[in-house]
Amino acid sequence: MNDVDDAGLIALARRGDAVAFSELFASYERPIFRYAAHMCGRDAADDIVQETFLALLRGRGRYEPARGTVAAYLFGIARHCVLRRLSDIEVAAFERDERDGRMEGDPGAPSVLDDLSRQETVQAVRAAIATLPAPYREAIVLCELQDMAYADAAAVAQCPVGTIRSRLHRARALLTMKLSASECGVGMRKSV
């Protein structure tokens, strides 16, 4: 489905067309849920999905195709909901990230992932993502887990594409470091 279709569906849904809304919901509900779950936890994800689509239905914020895709528009709404839920410390991390480009830790540290079963890998990576600072977590969720283009992710995060790229780079470095550090906790062999 392209954005022209989706834009039409948004217009119809706002007029109370249940079929149009169902199509939109089916297309975007899961990606938004996953984004919300990674950013705020699963307990809040349901509420964020609901708030996002309610905002869509009630016409808060006009969708203009020239300004981005429908996905970016919906993620933008979801992001507002996410930011309302993040602690002040985490929200401040977005501002810190804007002015402080330093990267902590050693990204070249060995990783434990090769030695884990798939389920253990999922759990370890999921846990590591959850501990990332919010800006990096967002970049990883949008670009890696949602497979969103950098430009779209930048539109959602309301920052330049270059910022998204650097956040993603730092996020990957931090993940590598965290996963290496969790080696002992997981109790797996290191295969170097």
Added chain:
Amino acid sequence: MKDPQIRNALDVGLRAVAEDDGPHGASSAVGMRLMAEVHAIGAARRRRVRLLSLGGAVLSLALLIPVWWVRAPAENTTRPVDEPLVARELVTEFFPLAYGNVPTRGGYVIRMQVPSSVLARFGAAAFADDRQSPHVQADIVIGNDGLARAVRFVRVIDDSSPVGAGHQEQEQTP
């Protein structure tokens, strides 16, 4: 572990998380709540449309009723030439007007007030009542082409209004 190996391992891990995330979505309660909202919006919109239609109808009526109200008296004074006048009126004969000889197919009569001085121009000055009213009622025959063909004067009879003698007067009966 070398950098490419680390990157590869992380990519594999992230892909695994993405795949694991895949089936997860909002609970069915969220979907139901949102669908209820959509139906509520649709219902509200239909109500709005109905109200707008009703409002339009009321507005049209509000505009048309005064028009009808204004036109209604005119219709009361307009009737076919050969239709008898209401009772208790005295009328003169019809006096031809400038276009009295122009043929026409049908026409209608308009009743209006004209200055009493007009009576003299048609030799009907004696038709004026004793009260020296400045106006007198007149039935004017209008052809369908809009040209006035004839006029006659009308006097409503009441107990205090004596009929002027010596004039060609007719008492109309229903």
